Amino acid sequence: MNRLFSGRIALFWQLFASYFVLFLVPVFVASTVTYVFVVRLIESDAEARSDMLMRHYSDQTDSTFTLLQTSMIHMLSAADLKGFLKVAADPPDNQQRNEWVHSLMEQLNKLRSEDLVTNAYLYFAGHDLVIDSRMHTDKTYYFQYHYKISQADKAALFPHLTGKKMMVFTKPYAVMQNPLNDIDSFPGSVISAVMSYPFNSANPDLYLVVDVNRDKLREKIGIGEPWVLGTAMVDRSGEAIVQAGSMEPGARANKLSSIPSRFTDAWSYVSVIDLQTLLAPARLISKLCVAFFGFFLLLGSAVSYLLSRKLYAPIHEIKTGLVSFRDPLHGYDFPRRGNDFDVIKRYSDQLMTENDQLSRLVTGMVPMVQEHLLTRLLLGEYRDGPLAASGTEVQRTVLCIELQAYSRKPEHGMEEEPEPPGASWIGAIAERIRKSYPGPVWLCQTKPDILACVVHHEAAERGSPDEAAQRLKVIVLPYAKVRRITIGIGSTADSLEQLHRSYGHALAMLEYKGLGPEVELCGEERMAQCRTGWDSLLSAQDVNRFVNMYKSRDYGGLLKSVFDLLDAGKHARAAEVKMFCSDVLNTWIRSAETDRGDFHIAFYSGLFDKLNRCVTWEEIRLCLRDIHAELFRPAEPYVRRRQFAEIAAYIREHYNEELSIERFARQLNMSAGHFSRTFKEEVGDKYVEYIAKVRLEKAKQYLLETDMNIDEIAEKVGYWGRNSLIPVFRKYEGTTPAKYRAIHQR
Template sequence: MLFLPKYLLRLLCFTMILGALPVIVIGSVSYTIASRDIEQKVRESNLQILHQTQMRVEQVLRSLQLSSIQYVNSPLVLRAMKQPLNSSEFQEIRDLTSGFNNLQVVTSIDQAYLVNLEQDWVVSMRSFGKLGDFSIKDRIGTYLTYTNSLFWVTQNKSSSKESVPVSAGMGEALTEQAPTLISSDNVVSMVFKIPMVPTNVKPKGFLVIDIADAELSSFLSRNPNSGDLYVLDKDQRYFLNDTNYANKYDVLNKDIQEKVQTTGEPQGFFSAEVEGKPVAVSYRQSPLNGWLYVSVVSLGQITAQSQKIAVVTGVATLIMLLVTGLVAIYGSRRMYSPISRLLQFTKGLDSPLPPAGRRQDEFIYIEERLSTLFSSEKTMREQMKGQHVHLQEFFMTKLLTGKISEEDFRYQGELYDFPTGWSHLGVLMLQIDTLEGTRYEEQDRDLLLFAVNNMVGELLPSEIRFTPVMLDDAQVTVLASELNDEVQLKEWMHTQADWIRERIVTYLNLPVSIGISRTYSRIGDTPRAYQESKEALQGRVSLGSRIILHYEDIQPRGQMEAALYTQLRMIEDQLASAIKQGDEEKTDIYFTQYLGLLADKKLHFSEYPVIMVQLLSRVYQLVQEQGGDVAEVLGEKASMAYLLKLSTLDEMTGWFRKRLFLPVIRFWKEQEESQYMNIARRMIRLIEERYDRDLSLEACAEELNFHPVYLSRVFKKEAGVNFTEYLAEYRMEKAKTWLQTTDLKISEIAEKLNYTNPTAFIRTFRKITGTTPGKYREQQR
């Protein structure tokens, strides 16, 4: 920072402060709001979890309570409570036991007892006998002290006594304490007095249902995010197997009890400390049995998400600060760039340097340097004159390619001494037709274009033309005229082009053609005119070489006729057949017919490349049919790119004969000699020659002197399909061609393909192509 320029340092500091301050403020506010919201959401979530846990447990208890009431009030139980029972009354005992089993539908119970105090018998889920015979005698005696007709008793091996919560059915407060019982460990007992009337009168009996703590504990939420969740009975004792929290939360439980009694609210949330660690406590008291559901979550868990947000917010803030810093550096440098460019520009000028060790203000430094710049203006003008010609050519190149605007032209045109006072312009493009038959080689083309460019500059006065230039493989000149009549302008430009062509033929003996654009009056239309002159030269394909072409004379006449396309395809087939047979004479005859057909139709030059590329592709296909590589067989000069560079029809025809037909004929002859015994290809050739006759595998075997089974196996291996399928597919390809290119009836096509009736032909065609011949013809037309 100490070595930054003064002005840049000021810009950087200002943008950093302007960008960093909002980022820091927004990040801090966002973290504070997010942390507060998360803490509130965690509180609400914990209370919701407690509520859901309470509802799950109480739903089971209430369902069991209702089922038990129905059982107690059933005629079976009421009748049994009025009469003695002994072990011989098996059916009666089994019916009572079945009632216990029905209670299992609600939840799994550990044990159930029906006790008749007057008749002194006990029926349990697993046994029957006298009350004195069972270990529950003392337990039943303790239940006589309860005043409610329905109550819940918690029993835990860590507890010294049971507690009696509020009655589920009566809502009466319990004041007495339950004495110690001898019972199974870790159970919750639901006790019904029979009859179910709250009174101090000794009841006739009891229904006792024991539910294992583990069964009720399964309904408690075990979400690790909700912390420690446990249940306390009416007397603040742990049960439901949560005795591992004993002594840990004793003080906390007292605080909860005080808050419940003080506020009168059955639920709440507060913060406390357990073992020196801050925790968040949520609690809910059950109205059913007075049990207290408690969730204790470490504040570290609650703030964990806040810490993640803090990390994310911090990282985001740092990234934004980094981006702000980068933007500040980039923006400062961008704003400083004009001054920097001026500073760098003036450093090369002769002027006193600032004293060492002192940072000079940029503007003062630039001012000193600019004084030197103005003093050296004359010297710079002298240097520019030496490069004047190159600058003119560079400027013209940009003008022709559309890289300069009219405003720039008006400003710079005067510097380059271009013609003034003109009313119309036109573009002449000159290209060498061919170097074959001349004394020049292909490598001389660029040198010849340079010589032609110099000749044009000397032949045409500077008042009527801009600086001639070379672009790609052409020489381009922009002519300027004061004429306004279009006919006169066209004749004048033709005269100039003819004069140039004659001089080049005379001095260089070069065959050249010239394309002339339409005239225009706006300098901004020069790129369009340049393209028009190029398109005009493409007319040589159909009109020949050594000509002068105007853009207006080569406009397209429409799409190629469908009939011409069909005729060309038929001649292509004949030409390909002659090449396969190695008949050079027939090949030349068919190719002459092909060119003659093109000449008779007087095609537009733009259609020739398409047709020639199509023919080229067909020749490539012949090479590939014999398994040859096009590049290896024909060489680099037989490529599609080379064809597209040819500008005249004579060049194209000579190129096809020399570069394509003769090498392919030689290649086919070599392949025939080396692969004469290739059975599969000989069979394919038979199919191609005799597809319109009755041809079978047996006929091929007789022709080739091989067994039909052997021929079938060889053909399937080489062609990938069996002989019959290949013959059918080949015939269908012929059928598709005729459907596309001729008006033959379907019955006529079937007959030409040797089908006995049109129905068999249609069925085969639809099987292979997926459609009928009629629909296929409609789709292709």
């Protein structure tokens, strides 16, 4: 009983060890790799999503500030302000002065109505005057009663109201509520944007101050994702201008990310990511992996135990029966030493040796073994075997039948031979040969598309290999509609040891196959036809001729020239013809790429694959014709000319806007380079030069017809300032804008 129990335990541990190595170890490795990959994927995805969201909200905020800057510049460039400066020192009873004051208050009110703006006022440097959207008064009254801020904030604000200022921002400060004003007039903490006028003056006449509501700015930068703890906009010193949410990166396992502002290099946008929230799915996955591993550990133990019990019962029964067995031939009992498995193994070896049923089983497997041995014999792995029973006076020849699928449906008159259910075409052909060939024949499949056929013939019949090939051709001809068939004729073998040479010779003959339809025989005669050779590469003269035809748009002549060259290779090998066609296709692609940008590598690869699948001349010609039609579609000059005329008209109407070449290239589904070349052909000027000429014509008009300064004119015609306008003006006009105005206004 103890031995029985020990054997069962050993079987259990064998089964469990196999289960552990083959299943549990891969499961553990896969779970660990999955967990590590998921954690890294979540972290990288969080960084990417955070950066994308921060960039989105920062771009929105920067766009708002850019619009605010533009509005401030437009207001300071207004004619009313210039007029008011001339009469600013006049008495308050000056009617013209009062009209301009009210006009400026209306403009300030419009500026105040923008999204982030809570208040806007004009601070006059040379006069004791402040104008906002509600009132105009002296500076003392304004800052003491109307616009109440602390003395510390005044000390920080007033230095910004001296010298040249181009959109300078103050630090945050609080505007105190005044009971005399409306309750919503000054909603609390703000930052101020200060711009001086005149713009380029070191001693400006006035300053435009615009208050930005920090609460609204906080809403602008806030990200409503649960894994983002907080966002903030900080200056160079790291001090928060405004923040939304919590900004304590050390409180938990958090991560800090920063994106610089595109509006001003003095600001950055910062966000704090809660990694614990993001990694919650990963922690869940780790728990599931542990549970998954534990479940399969228990399952494997239970299955191993049940299998050991079930397997050991017949093992014990077999052992008990064999122990009582006595050899009737030798008259002795088998030794019973060793464990149960060793005893059963010794008994089984002896029984299998003396059992007649084994012979009958092996006899039934002879055909399968014979085909296997024939395959190994043809491959040259050994030279003897059951096939050696044939006499030495019989010679043999190996014929290799190669099947190739058509890329197009052939147009034959015969009806298609139905494929036997569940059989391959090679199996169907082999069965037909066995039934129809008038002599002994051995068949085996050596490659997925090769059927080797060993035919027997008398030594005196030297022409019998060709005759055997002709017989095979007649037999397999009905299958030529669904497959192109090539028969390679090997050399004659005088013995079984030479069959591998005959097989190798037959495979070599298949290399000389052509592109004819139906069934083709490849032997010494076919090899002699191909010895003359055919130039499978285009000459430099042919390449230049094809390129010139393409440039002259002679697409029909291009295809006809290729067909003429192909007609000269009717007897060439299929490999040579496909090499020639690949060279032609390469030349066509290089020519088409110079003018077209809408093709890609996968498209060109598909063309070569399509060409390589062709197995007949008709398929080659149809394939080249299809490729020619795809690569050389006729252009539509009228449509293209109209499209570029519309683009030129748009540039003339919107010359003061941002006009990127990528925008119009995407609109016409072109690459930027292709668009630039086509624009030059259709319009007559390069894209950049055309925009510059249109803008300079408008700039010259402003120089001669208005008294605007160079910065104002540059802004009007689409440049950022005089530093952008002057080099372009000098390049095309040979002088600066100021000299041009002086010369033509004399």
